[in-house]
Amino acid sequence: MLGAAAVLPIALPSKSKSFFISGLVPLFPTFALIAHYIVGSQRTMEDLRLTALFGLYSLIPYAAYLVAVYYFSxxxxxxxxxxxxxxxxxxxxxxxxxCWTRFHLTSL
Known part of the structure; x- marks a missing residue:
């Protein structure tokens, strides 16, 4: 049931003339909210900020993925x-x- 609930908001727009919205739906920060809550409640606010910063850097692999989809398609x-x-x-x-473990963590 959870799988269907996750796929439905992606599948429905993909059949419409606004199919491109299907690319936005998976970016809703469901797991980020969970991760940030756990880190924020179990660690310091500095650790939460560091987690958010790493999340920003994690956009690099995703951007590379999207560029590659565009190119290889x-x-x-x-x-x-x-x-x-x-x-x-x-x-x-x-x-x-x-890079993160070599350069960023050594400066902490």
């Missing part, structure tokens, strides 16, 4: 596009984690 079929862009996201997420 011209070159590849749907399955290969989605496979390739998943690898792009994983690569950028890995780079982000390496």
């Amino acid at each position: 011209y070159k590849l079929n749907l399955l290969w596009t989605l496979t390739t862009v998943t690898l792009v996201w994983l690569f950028f997420a890995f780079i982000l984690l390496v």
Whole structure:
């Protein structure tokens, strides 16, 4: 039931002339709200701010993913596009984690 409830707000707009709204719905910060509540209630406000800052940096892998979807959708079929862009996201997420742990955490 929860899966259907999550898919419905994405599937319904995708069938309308405002199909592009389907790209906004998954960005509702459901998990971010949960994560920020947990961090904010169990750690310091400084840790909450640091979590939010990392969240801003986490937009980099997502932006790379979207650019890759746009680019590879011209070159590849749907399955290969989605496979390739998943690898792009994983690569950028890995780079982000390496850089964050190497450069940001050492300055704390």
